[in-house]
Amino acid sequence: MSQEERNMIEEEEDIITLEFDDGTAVDCDVLGTFEADSKEYIALAPIDGTDDVYIYGYNDIDADTFDIVDIDDEEEFNTAVKALKQQWQKKTNNITDRLYRRADFLSAVLL
Numbered sequence: 001m002s003q004e005e006r007n008m009i010e011e012e013e014d015i016i017t018l019e020f021d022d023g024t025a026v027d028c029d030v031l032g033t034f035e036a037d038s039k040e041y042i043a044l045a046p047i048d049g050t051d052d053v054y055i056y057g058y059n060d061i062d063a064d065t066f067d068i069v070d071i072d073d074e075e076e077f078n079t080a081v082k083a084l085k086q087q088w089q090k091k092t093n094n095i096t097d098r099l100y101r102r103a104d105f106l107s108a109v110l111l
Contacts, residue, residue: 016044027048028054030042044056055071
């Protein structure tokens with residue numbers, strides 16, 4: 001993605017439109033930002049019904065503006081993917097734990 005296209009990225013209520021060099025555009029949900037090896041990244045999920053997740057470098061410019069950067073280094077990309085998977089695993093475990101606690105509570109109350 002060129003710098004010009006990165007500058008054209010629009011954010012609207014956690015939806016970002018990525019515009020690629022070939023002229024295609026993809027609307028994405030912002031899954032969140034995360035850190036790996038002292039660098040920040042952003043995870044995006046296209047809202048086209050696929051299971052794809054896009055990972056880019058993330059730089060805050062000011063309170064309302066940020067830039068995303070292609071990750072060209074394969075090792076850095078793999079590190080970012082690993083960090084994202086670990087973050088998702090933690091969130092999934094926390095959600096599962098809360099659901100089990102609620103189910104236990106409801107069972108105790110209803111029985």
